[in-house]
Amino acid sequence: MTAVQRQGGASPAPVPAPQAGPPAPSGGVRPGLADVRARAAATPPRKGLRRAVPSTNSGRIRAFVAGVVVVLVALLLLAWNGVDDARTGVRVIDTAGPQVIATGDLYFRLTDMDAQLAHALLVGDGPAHKDDRQQAIDRYTDSRSRADEALIQAARLARDSTERQTARSLLDALGRYEQFAGQALLQDQNGPVHSPGQASTQVTKLYRSATDLMKLELLPQAYNLTLDNGTIVRHTYEDKRSAVLTGRTIVVVTGLVLLVLLAGFQWSMARRFRRLLNLPLALTTVAVVVVVAWTAAMLGSEAASLSKAKTDGFDSILALARARAIGNSAQADQTRYLLDPERGDTYEQVFQSKSQTVLYLPADNLAGYQDSVRALKTLKTGPKDHPILGFLGAEGHRPSSDAKALGAVLRGFQRFQANDRQMRDLAKVKQTGAAIALQTGQAATDYAAYDDSLVKLAAVHQTTFDKAMKDGKGGTQGWQYALPIAGLVVVLLLVVGVRPRLAEYR
């Protein structure tokens, strides 16, 4: 405020303007005003942009007020835009996220159809296995209808002709698959009653056609369609999160501009009207600070909610859904290994490759891999450690992953691999009956427990997702009213602040 104190004595800058002269003061000449008028007469008219700069007090006040209102409106619009981005982000992820996860279920259901078909054909139709076979057929039927549902959902999410064609092609292949499956079951039923693992060559051939179709056409396209669907969530997340964060920076910068403008206004008023503080104007400044800080904090927390929902929620849920589907398909490869020994090498190799997709440990062969799996103590890795590769390894590398649920998953996976070793050892010494009994008995129970542990781990992330979405929705609640009201308050305070000064010129 030194400028204000020294103002009287210092020679003020010549700031006249040829037009927009002061409104003729009706009563008396105030100090300072005479000076201005004298200078206005003495200085030559200015050119260019400077002509636009008002030189009188009232003109200056009006210009400042106009400037403040313009920047304020810009600030509110930008804040509104940021809020809108945050809302769109939350809304799209909240609806598309679960839909994408539902289409991920398609892959799981398809692998389950093929697994159940193999199971039913493996155990045969002898009286001792009647219930087991019926159960497999029932589960096949159930998975088929759920696959249909998931496929319709996925088709609905398809965004362009390429994705729609994939969905159509899936429907077509599913129809052909069901035909093969039906024929294989019928042929098996009409043929002579056989003991487990003794399906006829014809039946095995029909099953090969079915499972090849599944492996080569259905599963790849189903998986790819889910990947395509998943990009909706990723794009929305990346676009909206960066828009919200950019919005926050812009709001802060615009807010600072507004504050500088208000401070300049204060200073100018203080100098010209010799008042140290204009209270309403000071309150306007405070109100602007509050609006900017509040908006910035809200946008920051919206971005954090989006990030949490995407990385700690959605990504994990989707990765675990894939781990579940691929695991289920690996389990079916065990059944196929027993059902069709001629292709045993292939089925064993793909079992290993699928297991390594779920949890990667380098190994020369399946036995070596299974030794490494047995020796593994934990899936959890620190932020600076090398992550274990594969779906479960990636899950263990997330800082947010639940150690207890992860432990249960690892133990389940270890049992799954240990049972596999035992089953193959039995099959290799031609104890096929015992191998099949293990595979359809204890190993099946253990696998179900492992699968269940994956579902539980996914549920932890589902909770994270739901909470982040709730926070995201709650964070912007009421902002459509709060922003205009805040704007009105600022304008009112401004008017209250400048009205008495302007009145002096009427």
Place this chain on the structure above:
Amino acid sequence: MRTRGTRGLTFRALAVGLAASAALTACGVAGASGSSVATKDKLIIGVYADQPGLGRLSGSTYQGFDIEIAKQIAKFMHVKTVEFKTITADNREGKLQKGEVDLVVGSYSITPDRKTKVSFAGPYYVAHQSILVRASDAAQVTDVHHLAGRRVCRVKKSVSFPRVQKERGVPVVPVDATGYNDCLTKLVAKQLDAVSTDDLILAGLYAENAREGGPALKLVKTSFSDEPYGVGIKQGDVDGCEAVNKAITQMYQQNIPGRLLQVQFGSSDLDFTWTVPQFEGCE
């Protein structure tokens, strides 16, 4: 001059502030796409120069299945110019990381280890390990286990030989060779009995041998591994990876890869897959 100075400052601050906001907005928009291959008009694609049937440089032109696939990918990505550069198994990761090539299409199997260094779009084809023998041995070798006691080609750094010896546990006798072309020479010269690697490479050797009028060979129809051939791309270019996947999907919807395989390898009587493989995913 103080008065005007103050006001000038305020107006200038306003101008600078608004300009800064505008600049930030611009950054936000531009930063999203960056240097993704999805937005490039010209692509530099790394390919092999010495794999018969897949990628081979003769004179100044590259030929083979991988080359045709690379051209198709570029076509479906609406790329105007494509330039090929020779890569080797040793330098393909480095060339991608340094940005010397945009994509690598060269019988590049996707493995968890490699995925820590580069990203993969595709696979555009899943090859299977198979066996090539002299026609006179074809009756005895119909399965990988029948290789027991036979002399099998071993190429340094290739995972194919360990797959037979360690993964399948077949007691074979290794005969070292410098590359698969060398394996073919030695097979023809009876210095070894079998070559086992990806079926597409074997089919390429088979066709090469037939062209040069070599003795009759037989490609055994056995598959004991899945080798997903991916399109290598700089790590983290998710948009580019998705664009390549879309191109591969469209290519398969028009049956193009199947026809290309038929042209390149039809003579070997190999069973091809005509449908799109399961992608790895881009994230």
